[in-house]
Structure formats: C-alpha cells, structure tokens
Amino acid sequence: MLKVYGFAVSNYFNMVKHALLYKGVEFEEVLTFPGMDPAYNDKSPMGKVPCIETEHGCLAETSVILNYIEAAYPARPLLPADQWQRAKVSELMKMAELYFELPGRRLFPEVLAGQTVSADIKAEVHETISKGCQALAILGKPAPYLFGETMTMADVVLRYCMLTCKLATGAVYQWDVLAEVPGLRAWDDLMASADISKQLDKAMQEGMGAFLEAVRAKA
Incomplete structure (x- = not known):
C-alpha cells in the first residue's frame, strides 16, 4: 500500500492527502516531522515532507508527487486532458x-x-x-x-x-x-x-499539539 510521510499541520502534506482522498486511493499515513530523523533522508533526500513510498521506491517534493498521483491514479482526474x-x-x-x-x-x-x-x-x-x-x-x-x-x-x-x-x-x-x-x-x-477539507482541517487542529511539542523538542 502507498505510504505518505508527513504531519497534519503541513499544508504540503495536506495537498497530497486531499488529492489521494479525492481519487479514492488507499494509503497509510506515517507521522513524520521534517529534520527529526536522519534515517528519513534515505526516503526524502532533503528531509522534507511530504514524501510517498510506492512499490517503485520513494518520491519527494509536493509538485512532483501530485503529478505522479495524477498519472498513477487517473480515476477522477484533477488535471485536464488538453x-x-x-x-x-x-x-x-x-x-x-x-x-x-x-x-x-x-x-x-x-x-x-x-x-x-x-x-x-x-x-x-x-x-x-x-x-x-x-x-x-x-x-x-x-x-x-x-x-x-x-x-x-x-x-x-x-x-x-x-x-x-x-x-x-x-x-x-x-x-x-x-x-x-x-x-x-x-x-x-x-x-x-x-x-475532505473538513476532515483535513479537523486533523490539522488535532495535530497542532504534537507538532508544537516536536518543535520544542528540536529546539
């Protein structure tokens, strides 16, 4: 199953998650904060979120991920054919x-x-x-x-x-x-x-505490 690394407060993570939910793609969320785990750089070379893990390997950078999602899951297209x-x-x-x-x-x-x-x-x-x-x-x-x-x-x-x-x-x-x-x-x-927006907005609000705790721990 497709894995999506990131956290609910990240707008970029939510762009990817919104597209996947809209298309009805099954995926697993992996809670990940940027710059917290050096091993994560093996998946996302700059340590950024989101990152997705596919059967072919990992892919980073939101715009690239969105283009891949559109190509790999063409049902309910989010880009015009023209x-x-x-x-x-x-x-x-x-x-x-x-x-x-x-x-x-x-x-x-x-x-x-x-x-x-x-x-x-x-x-x-x-x-x-x-x-x-x-x-x-x-x-x-x-x-x-x-x-x-x-x-x-x-x-x-x-x-x-x-x-x-x-x-x-x-x-x-x-x-x-x-x-x-x-x-x-x-x-x-x-x-x-x-x-979908309501779902992600709710998750963002609920995830704010964990995000702020992670930021304080890093500082």
Missing part, C-alpha cells in the same frame, strides 16, 4: 506557491513565535502577495472552481496555500486577501465546505 489547459492549471499551482504560500511563511516568525519581522520584509511580502492577487484575478475566474465547473489540482493547491496566506496577512496587516480577487471568497467557502 495539454494547454493542463499547463494553465500547473501555471496557477506554481503561482499559488510562489506568491501566496512562500511569502506568507516569511511572516511566521512573528505570527507563530512572537519574533519581530522587519518592516522591510513586511513591505516586500505585502507587495509580493498584492501582485499575486492581481495575477490570480487574471488566471483564475471561479465558476465555481478556478477553471470552471470541475475541481482541478489548482483548486487543491491554492486552497492550502491560501490557509497560510490568510493566517499571516490577517495577523500582521489585518488584511483580508480574499477581498482582493473577484469571486475568491465564494470559492474559498466552497472549498472549505467539502467533506
């Missing part, structure tokens, strides 16, 4: 990570650990996310999903990238980024209402 439309979905997935998830994480020292983030970093992050909102308004036009009536991998990835972004921007700037893109709030509500 190559151009598939590329457009991949384009939005990459932009979600670069302009929402990763900038938001730069604010986490202040949001989660009480450390001060410099004004320069805050200004840079705000500018990056603002540009991301402008790009998203061009690329994704929810109807009700980003590319029409059918959910794609872009919806899954953006959903978890936005969790990071909303948490960070709300805490630091008191900024509602959903208001920046037409239709994004309705899309966000739609994604959150899905049974």
